[in-house]
Amino acid sequence: MMRNPSPRLLIASILILISIGLLALHLAGFLQPAEDLITRPLTAVQGWIALRYNALRDLLTSPRDVAALQAEIARLESENARLQQEIVALREQAAEAQVLAALLDYVRAQPENRYLAANVIGRDVSPFLRSILIDKGSDAGVARGMPVVTARGLVGRVVEVFASYARVQLITDPATSVNVKFQSTEGGPRREGVLTARINGEAFVDFIDLDVDIQEDELVLTSGLGGNYPADIPVGRVLSIRRRDFDLFQQATIQPSVDFESLDIVLVIVNFRPVAAQP
């Protein structure tokens, strides 16, 4: 004779069925308006907490005593001396770059980017995903696929948009792939590759031709190929290169320009339309 299921098992089954139903509706895209309604108060509180937390973190991590300040001054002085030397070299390059830039601008006739500033209000709660939540959504004109940057370089791109907030997939997320190029534009083979990341957030450029000569500390920029990102946004610098003769390609580990641990404010490039936003 079959035993009747216990009430607790019945409740658990119903709740799991509800979860599966919600999951199916979410995957089919029917839940977007409802999700927006539910998460609006959640993100409002999140934004409030994030702003205060960031202020507190900045206060706690700022130099706290004279010894620390003196060490900081000494470090800045040596940095200043090094930068003075660089300025001399850069001035020479700047004169040449001005000419090249003017020619490049003329050829490209690229419209100037329009930026929308947004506060970072949270990070993905899953340790397997690397994304951030920003406090601007479709109400402010944010759309899926828009690139997100800071003054230092590329942060990622918008992958999910709600009315009042959006989710930005970082370039350190393993699912990210960005077409990049190396700054030096000497002749020879194509100095390009695809930036991706490991689960620990370590970014690297793959699919670099074996013939390409890459230097450590070389700047990596977006190439604009594929149409998902504008060209020439700084991404990072080359930390190390792995080149083995039996491999088809070489790999370069990258130190991203952006410090993803202390992201407070980001800029969304709102006038860039990607060729095809990934699902």
Next chain:
Amino acid sequence: MGYLIGVFLLGLLAILQSTLLGNFHFYDGRPDLALLAIIGWGLAGKPDQTMVWALIGGLMLDSLSGIPLGASSIALVGIAYVIGLYRGRIWEPNLLAPLGVTLLASLLYHAYGLAVMYLMGRGPDFGYALSRVVLPSTFLNLLLALPAAQAMQALRLWIEPPEVEI
């Protein structure tokens, strides 16, 4: 009352998980505050309510994550059910019970999380995920297991004070 508090508490914990704990990690692992609250509430003696908390907590977490809505709820409801099933038989009288439950629940929760990632086509390297995420997160959960269980026990006593015969 318990359901209402559950909504506020789990909403707050999901926000804290996303906002504050984003910067506090051991390797790539972070404590799972919602999971700890659900375990604590289950051990505090509200098994049926815990399953509803688990559903709400999972939805809150998924709404602040790239994981599809409802995915975490399935695991959390399952864990809440198992806690309710064995509560009173195995771990009720033992003060250290939260540690054992948290250990098993954390491993199950992260194993499920990994399975979801594989289903999404984004499965990380298993060895790496185990050593960098699952075990560090479990360790942090174990550190917080006893205080979390005590806090949830205190919350239950606050909501439902024991009846005293006069």
